[in-house]
Amino acid sequence: MVRTQFSAFGAIRLKSPLARRNSAHLALLLAGSALFASPAMAQEAAPPTDGLADIVVTATRSSESLSKVAASVSAVSEAALGVGGVKDVQSLATAIPNLSVGDQFGVNRIFIRGIGLTSIDLGADGGVAFLQDGAQIARPAAQLSGFYDLERVEVLRGPQGTLYGRSATAGAINLITKRPTEEIDGYVRASYGNYNAVSLEGAVGGAMGSDKLMIRLAGKYDRRDGYGVNEFTGQDIDNRDAYAFRGSILAKPAEDLEVLISGEYFNENDSNYAFHYFGPTVAPENQLGSILGGQSLFTVAAAAGRKPNLRNIYSDQEALNQRDGYNFTGTIAWTPGDWDVKSITSYRNFQRFNRNDLDGSNANMFGQNNYTEKSETFSQELVGTYKSEKFDLLVGAMYFKEDLFGEVRVPLTNLAVLLKLAGQVPPATPDGAFNGLAYLQDGTVSIDALGFYAQGSYAVTDKLKLTAGGRFSHEKRKGVGTFDFLGSVNTDKQKSWNAFTPTVTLNYQATDATLVYASVTRGFKSGVINVGSRNDVINPEYVWSYEVGIKTATADRKLQANIAGFYMDYTDLQVGFVDATSVVTTVNAASARNYGVEAELRAKPLPGLTLELFGTYLNAKYRRFTTGDYRQGFQQISVAGNRLSNAPEFSFRAGGNYDIPIGSAGKLNARAEVNWQDRVFFTEFNNADATQAPYALINAGLRFTSADDKFTVDVWGRNLANKLVITNNIITAPLFNSVRVGSLAPPRTFGVTFGANF
Secondary structure, eight states: OOEEEEETTEEEEEOSHHHHHHHHHHHHHHHHHTTSOOGGGSOOOOOOSSSOOOOEEOTTSSOEEGGGOSSOEEEEEGGGBSTTSBOSSGGGGGTSTTEEEEESSSOEEEEETTEEOOOOSTTOOOSEEEEETTEEOOOGGGGGSOOSSEEEEEEEESOOTTTTOTTOSSEEEEEEEOOOOSSOEEEEEEEEETTTEEEEEEEEEEESSSTTEEEEEEEEEEEEOOSEEBTTTOOEESOEEEEEEEEEEEEEEETTEEEEEEEEEEEEEESOSOOEEEEOSSSOTTHHHHHTTOOBHHHHHHHTTSOOOTTOBOOSSOOEEEEEEEEEEEEEEEOOTTEEEEEEEEEEEEEEEEEEESSOBSSOSTTEEEEEEEEEEEEEEEEEEEEOSSEEEEEEEEEEEEEEEEEEEEEOTTHHHHHHHTTSSOTTSOTTTTTTOEEEEEEEEEEEEEEEEEEEEEESSSSEEEEEEEEEEEEEEEEEEEEESSSEEEOOEEEEEEEEEEEEEEEEEEETTEEEEEEEEEEEEOOBOOTTOOSOOBOOEEEEEEEEEEEEEOTTSSEEEEEEEEEEEEEEEEEEEEOTTSOEEEEEEEEEEEEEEEEEEEEEEETTEEEEEEEEEEEEEEEEOEEEEGGGTTEEEEOTTOBOTTOOSEEEEEEEEEEEEOGGGEEEEEEEEEEEEOOEESSTTOOTTSEEOOEEEEEEEEEEEETTSOEEEEEEEESTTOOOOEEEEEEOOGGGTTOEEEEEOOOOEEEEEEEEEO
């Protein structure tokens, strides 16, 4: 069979699996050969007047031009953020290489280079550290809000064991909100789109009487009809009704001292994040539901002679999503002499309730799934940086505390019907014998974490720099709770861990426009105690990461290229699934190995025209892992050599935008992009009932900006081909015949946004 795959180097025609492997080797060789940049891309040059702009980022804990950072870092600027562009956490995947995002019933699942959140249990942590203004947002479910009034978004790919530490074995994402300014300024954006989608966002700020005290207020409101419907009840699902607002105060009591305090509140109350039923796996369609006279989306569609619409559900349980939270962050920046000292203090309170139907039918059976989660966190971090002509130093310390309460409640309605059929209870047992009972995970987990880190850079020559650092991490977790499933079990347990994660980077500034680097980093993700789970304590996961890269540009900065090759060796990788006893379980897979290439190209060949291209190759596979296969009666099998979840072998993005002057009125900006992703699997078995086939998403837009930059009109469309994309797929408990449920990416959306700046 002949297939065509895409990489950053163009189309490669692959005639066999061997050719596919050879293409990967070719990509690695091309990345290596790029270290010998052509003279045209390595000349010294004065700053260009019409070339590609460089973004200043703070991803390495100090302000630095993106092209000078010796690491795989991407930044999404303010211009690319908004309803028609990168509008939320999920759509970051269209702008960042080797990053995939998909919610898991209201839980943020981020994967970078094939590593992320795989567990479906309460208390689990992902492999990507998620921060807002430098303060960590620990709960994955709390990471889906706050995406408004942003200056930029920074993404670090690869383990961040020294600077970020906690939950950063895959990378880190930092949302940078806009700061108050001395000048009075602000904006208003109003959008309307299909599905009756309404979005209002705005901000206003400025000095309060003097340049010593400034304020900024921002808010956002989102409402839309559902992307689907519950065909049994007629109610919308995957709709949205949410709002949020944020206030910031910036004080400058002295020339070298700034104090920034911000507070935020958000609220959601809708039927978002529904369980979508994708069909059977090991048993006939809707076998359990039919016993009680129930039907599923599939059986109803078959009776009507049509295909099932996977965006809909057919359920006796309505999808419910209720969540709210608030947070405060205080940042003190002091710059005495050559030092820059920063204190970041954060408090966050978050709670949510989600309800869905595990059995995927309208049968009144033991399928109502209720999740309750409440989290209260406090963190304090101190960071000091010192810069001199030859030597830079960064030192820091952090403390993090979280009190987490969780409950998973599944009423055992009509469970006796199944147990009688299985011969596990007497035939005379009433059908409702267990109706007053529930599968129940209930409890609390307290987390205390400490980290101390230091990193220094020494200029060996005027072009060669050596950076070395390390972090000591201590984490303690204590769980108190019960697990009840036809019998109660105490789940109290506690454990602590220590880890040291060093890093070494060597970078060579060949010219002002060309940087070559190589790094070795160790990453650590804490062990886990899940809430009210009979699961044993899950051990930490560790990774050693090796990376080489080049960042280069032509003298006029009209062409820029970033290429990185990496190899990551994971041990004790944390993997979650539903076991043979219908209980959610997390284990430590023995080991995994990820390696690949990322290439980003940007060009500005003509005034007003910008082109972007990125391509990635990723080989992410288990090296050793033995687990129970639900398709074989949970017989223990080896999945060594299988791909990790959410780890596409290839991905590709091509985009461009073009400014078109229209006289004294202003200008038009036309933009379009296509994002292609290779097949991904959602379980370690790499089977056909838990996969998403390769797909391409097409986004486009046309924006008018007035000559004074005060007014904009933006017509936009996303997923224009209306592709049905599964972002998550889990195999449910054997009690439900291991049916498939999961989440979907948004369908085709389009609309118009009116904006005013002042």
